[in-house]
Amino acid sequence: MPDGAHLKPELPLVLSRYKDALDLALKDVISDRSIFLYDMLRYCMGWADANGAAFETEKGKGIRPSLCLFTCDALGGDIEEALPAAVSIELIHNFSLIHDEIQDSDEIRHHRPTLWNIWGIPKALVAGNVMRVLADKSMSTVLPDDSKLLSASSSIVSEACLEMIEGQYMDISFEGGNSISVDQYMEMISHKTGALLRSSVHIGAVIGSRGGRVADIFREIGIKLGFMFQIRDDILGTWGETTSTGKPVGSDIRRKKNTLPIIHARETQTYQEEITELYSLESIEDHHVDRVLDILDATKASHYCQGLVENYALDVSKDIENIGISKNSKEEFKELVSFLVDRNF
Numbered sequence: 001m002p003d004g005a006h007l008k009p010e011l012p013l014v015l016s017r018y019k020d021a022l023d024l025a026l027k028d029v030i031s032d033r034s035i036f037l038y039d040m041l042r043y044c045m046g047w048a049d050a051n052g053a054a055f056e057t058e059k060g061k062g063i064r065p066s067l068c069l070f071t072c073d074a075l076g077g078d079i080e081e082a083l084p085a086a087v088s089i090e091l092i093h094n095f096s097l098i099h100d101e102i103q104d105s106d107e108i109r110h111h112r113p114t115l116w117n118i119w120g121i122p123k124a125l126v127a128g129n130v131m132r133v134l135a136d137k138s139m140s141t142v143l144p145d146d147s148k149l150l151s152a153s154s155s156i157v158s159e160a161c162l163e164m165i166e167g168q169y170m171d172i173s174f175e176g177g178n179s180i181s182v183d184q185y186m187e188m189i190s191h192k193t194g195a196l197l198r199s200s201v202h203i204g205a206v207i208g209s210r211g212g213r214v215a216d217i218f219r220e221i222g223i224k225l226g227f228m229f230q231i232r233d234d235i236l237g238t239w240g241e242t243t244s245t246g247k248p249v250g251s252d253i254r255r256k257k258n259t260l261p262i263i264h265a266r267e268t269q270t271y272q273e274e275i276t277e278l279y280s281l282e283s284i285e286d287h288h289v290d291r292v293l294d295i296l297d298a299t300k301a302s303h304y305c306q307g308l309v310e311n312y313a314l315d316v317s318k319d320i321e322n323i324g325i326s327k328n329s330k331e332e333f334k335e336l337v338s339f340l341v342d343r344n345f
């Protein structure tokens with residue numbers, strides 16, 4: 001099991017400082033709607049139970065909107081100007097989760113039943129679509145007096161959303177495949193996960209620097225953070241504990257997903273045929289999961305994946321040192337990077 005799997009680190013300050021402002025802004029977009037459809041959205045966001053009653057439960061980490069606000073803040077910008085963009089990014093993220101859960105048949109997220117699991121696929125699809133439209137409405141209010149930056153910010157989000165959906169299509173296309181290369185997989189996650197995370201950092205920098213050259217540097221940092229985040233997700237989807245992740249141990253294996261640990265193990269060739277046979281079974285039982293985990297141990301898959309995460313983290317840390325932001329902001333960014341390296345949820 002990868003190092004740190006038993007330790008649940010505290011959220012870094014970057015992910016907690018803006019929580020109250022984000023929650024208020026998100027609720028302002030969603031909570032003034034009264035028909036039951038919006039109760040589904042409030043349930044998705046962790047603000048209500050399945051009956052629509054106010055209820056606070058475990059929520060997502062808010063990495064994307066927090067990164068948007070933090071980057072803007074670190075560059076001396078006004079986070080109030082970036083809030084509509086941060087809200088839009090978080091709503092797009094949740095729209096993608098609702099649809100992904102349907103496509104992947106995920107019944108549980110954050111220790112609670114998913115939307116489609118409670119209300120069925122048709123209603124969940126509608127809820128996801130509404131979340132996407134609300135994201136567009138929020139984005140349209142970014143810097144209303146600066147049409148150039150509004151256009152630039154909207155274009156960044158639209159392109160990221162398109163890439164995210166393209167990445168999801170690629171991911172679905174990879175299902176059942178047995179000849180996917182690491183390079184192909186990395187291209188897929190750069191779209192599916194990386195695009196929206198990259199846009200979070202990029203837009204925050206665009207707003208904070210008013211479109212200066214530094215925004216391009218932050219865009220590159222966002223790309224690396226996206227790789228870190230998804231590879232660590234692959235580690236957790238394979239070895240993560242239920243108490244931390246809210247999903248069964250080996251959940252990605254049970255779903256026969258071609259994640260980076262599996263692709264790495266296949267590329268060693270020794271176990272390629274056996275993995276293909278196991279993944280061709282109608283259902284993956286506990287003893288099959290155990291066998292796949294044994295193969296991953298034999299091929300040192302966890303060390304390979306975690307090594308990539310740490311290499312990206314090192315690159316980001318070097319990039320941060322060369323950016324013209326305060327010493328305190330650099331330290332907070334490094335704290336976030338450390339969290340992403342070892343997170344277990």
